Amino acid sequence: MKRILLHICCAGCACYPYQKLKEEGFEVVGFWYNPNIQPYEEYRRRLMATGYFAQATSLKLITDTDYPLKNFLKGILAKEEAKEVRCSFCYEMRMERAARSAKERGFDYFTTTLLYSKFQQHNLIKELGEKLGEKYDVNFYYEDFREGWKEGITLSKKMGLYRQQYCGCIFSEKERYSEYTL
Numbered sequence: 001m002k003r004i005l006l007h008i009c010c011a012g013c014a015c016y017p018y019q020k021l022k023e024e025g026f027e028v029v030g031f032w033y034n035p036n037i038q039p040y041e042e043y044r045r046r047l048m049a050t051g052y053f054a055q056a057t058s059l060k061l062i063t064d065t066d067y068p069l070k071n072f073l074k075g076i077l078a079k080e081e082a083k084e085v086r087c088s089f090c091y092e093m094r095m096e097r098a099a100r101s102a103k104e105r106g107f108d109y110f111t112t113t114l115l116y117s118k119f120q121q122h123n124l125i126k127e128l129g130e131k132l133g134e135k136y137d138v139n140f141y142y143e144d145f146r147e148g149w150k151e152g153i154t155l156s157k158k159m160g161l162y163r164q165q166y167c168g169c170i171f172s173e174k175e176r177y178s179e180y181t182l
């Protein structure tokens with residue numbers, strides 16, 4: 001059985017990819033590394049929801065709780081606030097940790113639940129995955145998990161998973177709520 005390390009950005013986004021990968025015959029292990037989530041209380045909430053998801057679905061989960069706030073902020077600020085550029089830094093930071101970890105732990109593949117989201121830059125995530133797969137000499141598994149968008153939402157609601165209102169960083173939080181007038 002092929003072993004795959006699944007980077008999980010949040011519990012809700014993990015529902016469909018985890019189910020699909022199991023159906024495809026993979027032995028799946030989850031991997032949490034998301035220092036992009038702010039503020040820290042929100043980070044803990046999403047981490048706890050992911051822990052709950054893993055327990056409820058018997059998913060083995062590796063949690064990397066390193067939270068290099070300064071480095072993350074420096075990285076996205078250096079890219080200014082342009083969403084496309086800052087997100088690229090953010091994807092790569094998280095996926096690189098997953099690729100490295102997959103290689104070190106002897107997995108056959110790595111992938112990410114970021115490929116499930118309709119709100120992320122899908123093609124860029126695919127490109128970064130392929131680049132990191134080459135860099136760390138581990139296969140990147142690509143699938144367009146967006147096809148299961150509705151199914152994933154149904155599953156997450158059924159499980160009563162926490163559903164966040166914004167992507168993760170403080171910029172995304174501002175963008176989410178700036179549509180409301182004060």
Ligand code: SF4
Pocket residue numbers: 036037076083086087088090091167168169170171172
């Ligand atoms: S919007 Fe989301 S993906 Fe983009 S930098 Fe912020 S947390 Fe990362």
